[in-house]
Amino acid sequence: MGKNIFTMTTTIFQIFVFVLTLYYMVLGFFGLVRKKEKKNYTPNKRFALLIAAHNEEVVIGKLIESMLNLNYPKEMYDVFVIADNCTDNTAKISKKYGVNVCERFNKDKRGKGYALEWMFDKLFKMDKKYDGVAIFDADNLVHKDFLKEINSKMNDGYKVVQGYIDSKNPSDSWIAASYSIAFWTQNRMFQLARENMGFSNQIGGTGFAIETETLKELGWGATCLTEDLEFTCKLVLNGEKVGWAHDAIIYDEKPLKLAQSWTQRKRWMQGFTDVASRYFWKLTKKSIKERKWYIFDCALYVLQPFITLMLAVSAILTLIQLDTTGHDIFVISQASNSAMWAVGIKVFALIQFIITPLVLAVERKVSKGFFAMTAVYSTNVFFIPYILELIKIHGLDATKNYGIALGVSIGFNVIFLLVVFLLLGKSNLILFFRFLLYGLYTLTWIPITIQGILNKNNKEWSHTKHIRNIEICDV
Template sequence: MSSFIENFNLFMFILFAFMYLYQIIYMFIAFKEKRKQRQVNHNQHKNRFAVLIAARNEEVVIGQLIKSIKKQNYPKELVDIFVVADNCTDKTAMIAEREGAIVRERFNKEQVGKGYALDFMIKFIENEYAHKQYDGYLVLDADNLLDKNYIAEMNKTFNEGYRVITSYRNSKNFDHNWISAGYGLWFLHEAEYLNLPRMTLKNSCAISGTGFLVKAEIFKENGGWIHHLLTEDIEFSVSQIIKGEKIGYCRNAVLYDEQPVTFKQSWHQRLRWAKGFYQVFSNYGKSLISGVLFNKGNRFSCYDMAMTVMPAMLITCFSIAVNSSFYLAGIFGIIDGKEIIPVTTFAILKSFCWYFGILFILGLITTITEWKRIHSSNWKKILYTFTFPLFMVTYIPIAIVALFKKVEWKPIAHTVAKSIDDVLDNVKN
């Protein structure tokens, strides 16, 4: 029986390594690409953009976002800001309007979620502002802040022919605690060690929650925003990739957003993400697999997205379940405990150490290479490199619970009312 467990764990390790080897290759590609300076023609057409912000009780932060948009090094007459105050009970609408946004309120307790709010505003723009003929829609969250060159940089990549573009996602409260830093470090890794090599290899990138630009014709083709699963961002990415779309990445367009700082908030948010990933795989898994087999233009991108939305957590959960079952069987005397308990205990500890070690290396590499772009004191950057694996390991119980628990969308309170200047000044030694 002990040999079965040993062989099982070896097989699971080999399977996991085989499935995700490409992400190690991604890192080497990123190292090489990060040394280069992309050559872009600076004498470019200036496109007209509508900024879409879905906000629910965001009176604390919405004003600073709009101010950072107003400060862009981009022609102001080519950027209009639209805010949908979605089921708000505070002063979000009033503050957004005062800061110069075009605001509409939406009250619907049945259709709850960011996707419904975006669809509401897209249809409003198409009906009331069709004469503006927007080239693209920039989707932001109310807690975001934009670097002053954000829209100008996104416009450059837009002019390269990409119809969907994601950006560099930084954090405005990285230094708060190990939870906010865990989020921040993962989003930096996702930007530079997943999306950058994808862009380099001409594969499709993936949008991540906020800070993305969509060509107006895509929403017309889709009939608005039609994605309403718990993770509407990854659903949108997967659906477009299946259609053959190549999502681009603009690493010079820097966005800052606020991360949760309590474990309770983080648990609820990541539980929704985990459940949403399961939903996406359930709804689109067959099409992704079909894309891997038959979509010559986007075959690898389909594989990449299939690995992104499901297998890692399922393999981990399955491995834990099998080892735990044998461990409990040994304790209760169903099988020989003297033999199986030490073997399964060692296997679980070894798996944990491997998982922890790999995550530490990922966090360390990201911290070192993005050091100057992380807005925190140096000692906190070092400290949170060590806590990053712990943050990521907490995904395991979350993923297990998400398999069985009914999950609904819940808003996350945002309270960091920093300006973009406050964030950029927060680099201490």
């Protein structure tokens, strides 16, 4: 009886996780193609560009320079730097460019969300009025057509529009490369896919614009560690959708080291967990009541920390089943003994692997040759088991001797990296190696998520130090 209950529980759980994975994968495919857009580039909206900055003297100047050179009428936008609790020369450097500098000192209410709320209140009281407010981080660089593209999307009726968050330092380290891969993939498989499906997009923390009247009506009120996610939920609950401007590009600095990345992503997971606890059921109830899938899609998105943990548990259950005997654990890959089912599961794994390099190729972040090599590499899900089976025929069972399986896997990877070097050169070899390390980066989300969930009530803001003083022409 106990075994039957355990089997039933793991069956329901594993199928649920599999369906979630399949949903995101299928939805992601809708981002592979861009629909033709009719754009209205008439510059009819006036913008306030806000830069939230805390001790950003190294990078603030280049961002302001990129903003002052936007392909948009200069009289139609103004730049505001929020020097928030700064103890360096951020304000002094900003003033040299002739932009508006607003210094804020409040040790009790620290963080970007509070700084923005303070600045919004000041904007609303000004004699000069703006149609929209665009938000940026101090480490950003802005493409010259950013406002032109945002304005066009707002002319389509969107009250909030998110721009394309690109990377300004993808080659600096394997962590920066992993971040870049994640953002490039998300821009296509998450943001553009939802745009194509008519769903709401998600605000990404920087490079987005909000209609001033909507901001006044709803109020900002987003002061948690992920203020962008909180405001997105607020919008969706009020019947709005976040628009997506794929050609409104912002270049963002990615962390260089794992420790920096760990701290930043833990903060994201703390914020996600906090927002999920306050908005998931509200969004779910509203989606059921109004029978609107895009609202439920938003509800699923805020559950990312818990979905990550479910994927981890599912993987552990699979490993337990594969590594031991006597466990009545349901595993998708063993749900059927048919050869066709086994091949189907491997094809599913292969697609999951190659979809990321496919997106990078479509986005022109990697060459066609690089994508071809990753596609060939993905066949290891068939090739390595075949080699192990041949070894087993000769009397060595890899399932009982993990050293054999490990040796075959290492040998395959070393040979493949050598082939990449010979065919594509040193730069692509480094990129390919970092792409393989992207899997390790993905795995680190598990302990980071656990920490984030456990510390969701810790609202202390952790500042990420930015050091890459890059000009817009360099990216």
